[in-house]
Amino acid sequence: MPKFVVRVELRRASSENYEELHEKMQRRGFNREIVGQDGKRYRLPDAEYVTEKDGSAYGIREEVRAIADSVVETNFVLVTQAGEMSWFLDQT
Template identity: 40%
Template sequence: MPTYLARVELYNAEPEDYEGLHKYMLSLGFRRTIPHGDGSYNQLPDGTYVFEKGGDIYQIRSQISDYADRLSGYRASVFVCEFSQCAWYLYPAKTR
């Protein structure tokens, strides 16, 4: 099953705009945490999400962009990629 990473940046946004984005991304199946090999989870940077389901990368990007643009003072920056490996130094997640 493919794993996607999405990065979204809103312009001239308030904290509540990002809270709305987080809720929307969660409704699509994206998470703000990533599992570590030892069973713990790490927190992804703000505006960064992972998704572990099938889907068309271009459709996923469009879904995110259509919503994020409504929250942003300017067209939101949206980056989506599929990956099979990653390495990181991240803070532990407060919750899964």
């Protein structure tokens, strides 16, 4: 299954809006942590998610946009289909 990295920005949003977004994204299989080859978990930057699911970047974008729209009216969404990934992040 393809991996996707997703970034969401909610405009004029409160911390409660972001908590709602995180909960809704998690229920749909979007994670705020990434697991390395070492089996350790790493925390992604705020409002960034990873998922593995069938579909295209466009399809994932539409799914995420619907979730973000249910939280606040104005938002921005960026979806990238990932091949090889490398990072320097805080371990959870």
